[in-house]
Amino acid sequence: MSVSVKTAEERKKEFTRQTHQTAYVCRAVFERKGALSYIGHLDLKAVFERALRRAGLPLLYTQGFNPRPMLVFALPLGVGTDTEGDWLDVSMSVYIDAEEFVRRVNGELPGGLKVIRAVSIEEPRNSLMSVVTCASYRIESEGITLKLLELFDRESVETVKKSKGREVLTDIRPLMIKPLTTSTPDSAEYMCYAGSTQNLRPDVLLRAICEITGYPSEQAAEARVTRLALYGGEYPDIKSLEGLL
Numbered sequence: 001m002s003v004s005v006k007t008a009e010e011r012k013k014e015f016t017r018q019t020h021q022t023a024y025v026c027r028a029v030f031e032r033k034g035a036l037s038y039i040g041h042l043d044l045k046a047v048f049e050r051a052l053r054r055a056g057l058p059l060l061y062t063q064g065f066n067p068r069p070m071l072v073f074a075l076p077l078g079v080g081t082d083t084e085g086d087w088l089d090v091s092m093s094v095y096i097d098a099e100e101f102v103r104r105v106n107g108e109l110p111g112g113l114k115v116i117r118a119v120s121i122e123e124p125r126n127s128l129m130s131v132v133t134c135a136s137y138r139i140e141s142e143g144i145t146l147k148l149l150e151l152f153d154r155e156s157v158e159t160v161k162k163s164k165g166r167e168v169l170t171d172i173r174p175l176m177i178k179p180l181t182t183s184t185p186d187s188a189e190y191m192c193y194a195g196s197t198q199n200l201r202p203d204v205l206l207r208a209i210c211e212i213t214g215y216p217s218e219q220a221a222e223a224r225v226t227r228l229a230l231y232g233g234e235y236p237d238i239k240s241l242e243g244l245l
Helices: 008-016 034-038 041-054 098-106 144-152 202-213 217-221
Strands: 024-032 071-073 081-092 113-122 134-140 158-163 166-171 176-179 187-193 224-234 237-240
Touching: 024 098, 034 081, 041 071, 041 081, 098 113, 134 144, 134 202, 144 176, 144 187, 144 202, 158 202, 202 217
Parallel strands: 081 224
Antiparallel strands: 024 081, 024 113, 071 081, 134 187, 134 224, 158 166, 176 187, 224 237
16 A cells, blocks of 8 residues: 655645635724824734734634734725724634624723724625725825815826835826815815725825925925725725725
8 A cells, every 4th residue: 555645845735725714704993093103004913913812802813834813904004194994804713793892802902093883794705905996085284285286186296106116207196086175274185096906195195295386395294194984996986985895
């Protein structure tokens, strides 16, 4: 009788192969503000992981050599950006009531980070990251509104944008959808494309404002940026993320 001997590579593949795990997901909306806005995406993820573990929730973990809690953010937040309503999926091995999830997690999160609400779902149909196409932001800085409107009035807005690790002169105007609330001189809201295929970061927009309108760069560096909401669909037929999930 011949005995099959597995190679090291075959054993590695077998160990890391994902078996199906039924996921009970709490889809949560959270806000971030203050000092915690100045940590990077990976650090934010680590903060949530620690809070979820301390809350004693029955988390599902990735398989392989370095298991991690299964968390999915709708769209990474840039350093220095507040949020009033970002989305996060937390996968668990058993059903957890949404209100209980919010209470337990908020009891372990640091100041400046809070889960606003959540909904419990089983085996989500769509990945959070796959449905996000647009976002709305608010920029607060002295005299910023007129400068933002000046940019939206242009047919072309060229600035340097990173693409695949390289800096490329790019026309970002197609990524700028429309201005929203612009009734006060020092606070303006706008909508832009955001997601895995098209994405306009607020720092890139602010750099373009400085380069094209002459807005002081030191003033732009102190601007307060808040992500207000995430959307799915194709403009003009876009919908709140909540209505698509």
